[in-house]
Amino acid sequence: MKRARTTLTGQELEIMKVIWKLGTPTVRQVYETLLERRKVAYTTVMTMMNILEQKGYLKKRQGDRAFVYAPSRPEKQVIRAMVREFVDRVFNGAAEPLLLHLVEDDQLTKEELDEIRKSIRP
């Protein structure tokens, strides 16, 4: 009955992403969206969504026939927490090295760098 872990695991994130996209889906809708990309059982999706509810990421209410789920935290906030956790774990909390990694790596196009440069201006 106890769910200690508070952060999202890999598969949980995948499901949350689908839910954020769909808005307030039922298990079936999430299931079908996932199916487009990979084989998965309906009950697996249900289990995951129940876990996500227990963890406080989802709320459910009785819908017409099936339960309707809704995210209880906005995507941005959750992602932000994940970034923070990653920065803590990998860079001991210092965001700068991560930024430098991203910048010096050629994962960014010139246009993107431009964008950033603009948004970074005080």
Place this chain on the structure above:
Amino acid sequence: MKRARTTLTGQELEIMKVIWKLGTPTVRQVYETLLERRKVAYTTVMTMMNILEQKGYLKKRQGDRAFVYAPSRPEKQVIRAMVREFVDRVFNGAAEPLLLHLVEDDQLTKEELDEIRKSIRP
């Protein structure tokens, strides 16, 4: 006998960080460094280091008495791969949103932003 996973898990990273810091330590040295922060068994550290060897992150050679381990890949390279994996998983491969997250979040001091602004210049 099969070790599929190629990326570092949480605890593995913790150990690799200690090893990068120490250079070419024995199990005991890693063990003692870890002990300063948390309780852990000697054999646990050994197991982890063996796994890291199997995964190709460490090389070992016979030392005076115990095995001496050395990182087989530079820290920077490994961290880079982790960043890439994170960006893929969380941001579907787009580095820019992550950068914006970092920038707009107040995790960075003015000085750090200055630094970055400089390094971002073409």
Place this chain on the structure above:
DNA sequence: CTGCTAGTACTAATGTTTTAGTATGAAGCG
């Protein structure tokens, strides 16, 4: 009514990561 469909609850197998115990041997000391 009867059988089919969609739904949930409960349970459980499988997989992976993390932690550590036990057996065993080499080396040094008194």
Place this chain on the structure above:
DNA sequence: CGCTTCATACTAAAACATTAGTACTAGCAG
């Protein structure tokens, strides 16, 4: 030598994450 210490190999349990099966219910098409 006999005992303690430090080391490794092998084994495995605990904890966490992922996937799915089974039983049961309600509603609806025929």
